[in-house]
Amino acid sequence: MRIVVADDAVLLREGLVRLLTEAGCEVVAAVGDGPSLVGAVVAHKPDVSVVDVRMPPSHSDEGLRAAVEARAKVPGSPILLLSQYVELSYADDLLADARGSIGYLLKDRVVDVDDFLDGLRRVASGGTVLDPEVVSQLMVRRRASDPLAGLTPREREVLELMAEGSSNTAIARRLVVTEGAVEKHVRNIFTKLNLTQDSDQHRRVLAVLAFLRS
Missing domain, CATH: 3.40.50.2300 (Response regulator)
Structure with missing residues (x-):
């Protein structure tokens, strides 16, 4: 580098x-x-x-x-x-x-x-x-409005770990669940945040940004 x-x-x-x-x-x-x-x-x-x-x-x-x-x-x-x-x-x-x-x-x-x-x-x-x-x-700074209101507590937990930079494998290990379960949560997060597949934008990054603004 x-x-x-x-x-x-x-x-x-x-x-x-x-x-x-x-x-x-x-x-x-x-x-x-x-x-x-x-x-x-x-x-x-x-x-x-x-x-x-x-x-x-x-x-x-x-x-x-x-x-x-x-x-x-x-x-x-x-x-x-x-x-x-x-x-x-x-x-x-x-x-x-x-x-x-x-x-x-x-x-x-x-x-x-x-x-x-x-x-x-x-x-x-x-x-x-x-x-x-x-x-x-x-x-703490952004609790006034929450665009993530539709997420379940587990989905919010997954998204918070995504914001810390954790991979799906690391999230699964942290939450003691299967990697498949994490992938399902991530797909649900993308769907609820209306993040469709787009080659010009990284959905994982956009989801983290939505979390940080919430």
Whole structure:
């Protein structure tokens, strides 16, 4: 994978570069501010960018805003947000893109390098990877209107695990049911959310987006 790393903390940025290089990835740019991230994405069109949410000058949401801008200039460019904080101000702009290729992980909760690298690969290949805490805070913010009212409790449970990036096999193992049962729940979710088969849009990603907005 060709990767752009954006983090203003020099030690963390260089640590990520070393980790990714040792894992066989090519870090095409390592930057420390939002404008540099946008420039790097436009120049290199990486397979995925690892972006800190809070960067100079105000250390609030510059990284997140830069990620939104980068996706606007290079449509569908994969972004994995890696932060200590859940910042939702511009997250909707990223998550609303039905093309997927979006992740949001919390630094303090990444405890396994292989899991982190797997998340990178899934985002690079068009998937959505979200820390459960991010999912939880997004849910709290959006309870006012619920487009998922027609789902059963089990279907909601399956959809929540989908939002965390779990495969059908992983969901079956987590819920102690057969993979066939999970596939049936997923089909029901697609039907109830009116997500018909469409080669231009990924139904699994669209279902997760509907869940996050609910």
